[in-house]
Amino acid sequence: MKIIFNIIVLWLAIANSNGLWANSFEITELPFKLEGDWQLCVKKELLSPPDCTTHNVPENIEFAFPDFDGFLTYRSHFTLPKELANQPLGIYIESIRDADEIYVNSVFIDSTGKLAPDFEKANLHSRHYFIPNNILKTSQKNSIEIIVYNHARFGGIVASAPVLDTAKNISNQLMRKNSFIMFYMGIFFIISIIQIFYFVAQRNHKEHLYFALFSLLTVLHLYTFSNFPVASGASLNFNFSLSIFLFAALTILFFLFINSFFHKRINTLYKVVISVLAIGALVQVTILPLNYVYHQVTLIHIITFIFLGPYYFWLFYQSIKEKIPYAKTIALVSSLHIFAAVTDMLIDMQLLSPLISGIAGLISPITLMLLFITVSLVLTHRHWLYYRHATYDFLTDALRRSAFIERLTEEIPRSQRLKEPLMVALLDIDNFKIINDNYNHSAGDKVLVELVKRTRKLLREFDLLGRYGGDEFCIAASVANTADAIKLLKRIQNNIHNEKIQINDDTAIHVSITIGAYVADPNSDFHPEVLISEADKVLVKGKINQKGKVHI
Numbered sequence: 001m002k003i004i005f006n007i008i009v010l011w012l013a014i015a016n017s018n019g020l021w022a023n024s025f026e027i028t029e030l031p032f033k034l035e036g037d038w039q040l041c042v043k044k045e046l047l048s049p050p051d052c053t054t055h056n057v058p059e060n061i062e063f064a065f066p067d068f069d070g071f072l073t074y075r076s077h078f079t080l081p082k083e084l085a086n087q088p089l090g091i092y093i094e095s096i097r098d099a100d101e102i103y104v105n106s107v108f109i110d111s112t113g114k115l116a117p118d119f120e121k122a123n124l125h126s127r128h129y130f131i132p133n134n135i136l137k138t139s140q141k142n143s144i145e146i147i148v149y150n151h152a153r154f155g156g157i158v159a160s161a162p163v164l165d166t167a168k169n170i171s172n173q174l175m176r177k178n179s180f181i182m183f184y185m186g187i188f189f190i191i192s193i194i195q196i197f198y199f200v201a202q203r204n205h206k207e208h209l210y211f212a213l214f215s216l217l218t219v220l221h222l223y224t225f226s227n228f229p230v231a232s233g234a235s236l237n238f239n240f241s242l243s244i245f246l247f248a249a250l251t252i253l254f255f256l257f258i259n260s261f262f263h264k265r266i267n268t269l270y271k272v273v274i275s276v277l278a279i280g281a282l283v284q285v286t287i288l289p290l291n292y293v294y295h296q297v298t299l300i301h302i303i304t305f306i307f308l309g310p311y312y313f314w315l316f317y318q319s320i321k322e323k324i325p326y327a328k329t330i331a332l333v334s335s336l337h338i339f340a341a342v343t344d345m346l347i348d349m350q351l352l353s354p355l356i357s358g359i360a361g362l363i364s365p366i367t368l369m370l371l372f373i374t375v376s377l378v379l380t381h382r383h384w385l386y387y388r389h390a391t392y393d394f395l396t397d398a399l400r401r402s403a404f405i406e407r408l409t410e411e412i413p414r415s416q417r418l419k420e421p422l423m424v425a426l427l428d429i430d431n432f433k434i435i436n437d438n439y440n441h442s443a444g445d446k447v448l449v450e451l452v453k454r455t456r457k458l459l460r461e462f463d464l465l466g467r468y469g470g471d472e473f474c475i476a477a478s479v480a481n482t483a484d485a486i487k488l489l490k491r492i493q494n495n496i497h498n499e500k501i502q503i504n505d506d507t508a509i510h511v512s513i514t515i516g517a518y519v520a521d522p523n524s525d526f527h528p529e530v531l532i533s534e535a536d537k538v539l540v541k542g543k544i545n546q547k548g549k550v551h552i
Helices: 002-015 167-201 206-225 228-232 236-261 268-286 290-321 327-348 354-391 401-418 432-438 441-457 482-497 528-545
Strands: 036-043 051-057 070-079 089-093 099-104 107-112 127-131 141-150 163-166 422-429 464-469 472-478 513-520
Touching: 089 167, 099 127, 107 127, 127 167, 163 167, 167 206, 167 354, 206 228, 206 236, 206 354, 228 236, 236 268, 236 290, 236 327, 268 290, 290 327, 327 354, 401 422, 401 464, 401 472, 401 528, 422 441, 422 482, 422 528, 432 441, 441 464, 441 472, 441 482, 472 482, 472 528, 482 513, 513 528
Parallel strands: none
Antiparallel strands: 036 051, 036 070, 070 141, 089 127, 089 163, 099 107, 099 141, 422 472, 422 513, 464 472
């Protein structure tokens, strides 16, 4: 009944349009963009008399009908050669505000959303409609009518003109779009999982949590723009309201992430601003009628333009000035993201030309992906540095004592399984205090660094080298027997003794070390601390009896 009713309305509209039709499109090849003059009839209510005029598509109808809300009917004609009409065809429309129905030769084809009075908003989704072959005419005019319900905001076909193409190409385009969105969703979901893992490992670094939530909500936000809600039969009004709520939540999370990353306290003014935005989002998604949802969008725009945008650029400037690590990188990608977001807002407000709108539609996904990948890499690199500094000595790059003991704990079972004796040795620099006193602590640091470099050259990749404390270092290595251990330690000692260490441009000094070692029987049970303790006892005795030698 509804379809019959709409057909009658279309017939009445045509009868009352005084024969005002746009030029017919002569289609010779596909795809064909139906861009140009269409007849546009507007009505406040479905049965009210239409007000018709010739209108360019795509274009903002508010230019011809200021502040219009109601029904819009786009009409035009197209002719098809016989060879094109014999194959399945379809109509693709990149974007229509609110809801629509499409008719070809007065036959209902399909709809997205629902027209008033059972209004269901569908302005987030592209349209992909398939035309039955039996309704198309060859070598004569085919009529096309698109009824759009404009609700609360600028409406109509404003982004791109309808495109006539083969059904196969329309299907492929729909698949590509949704695959593209799913690819983004997958990448952002993986990023969110990684950042949650980092936050669990470093709970005092909330930037990982904020960025994880930002990534996760971006996944949901992208879903609301896909055609999956339309295909699933979900409420498109709720989907639209959810999208605006997520937009507000993402705005808040980005603000929290940026402040946390640069370790900035949020002052009272911005606490109030963010609180207002959060309360508005909660009210909007729970109790706010659909007619007023755009007030939340306006609130987000005002807060972004007046408060958040200027604050971000001030924060980036201060962070770069203070030489905070990664400040330039984060500032660059964030600025690009902010630029794309502001451009999208201006497009939404119909303040940019179609040409710029088309370019912005390509920039936004690129800047978003660039932001996510860059920030993720920066946070991962910083997390890796935290881990490395907790594992390796900052000066010498040898294992820290705790990390050495942890690795030694893992080596003991391997030694027992392979029946290989495990040697643990402590190296101590003789008279290291005198080196610091006679030269300076910088010279002492160079001695420590050079000792580690020379020792590491003689160890295998899986052998362990750690800084036990001060000027003492520890080694763990599997050996064939005690003689093999002595041979390895003497090579290490000679490599240090035989060549002076350059401590500045003019001075090189001889350095002597004493080594105490213990070789553990693989058939016995032992603990890492016990092995180190035994090696330490040998070292202490060796330094008392004879410095500069290997004791085992």
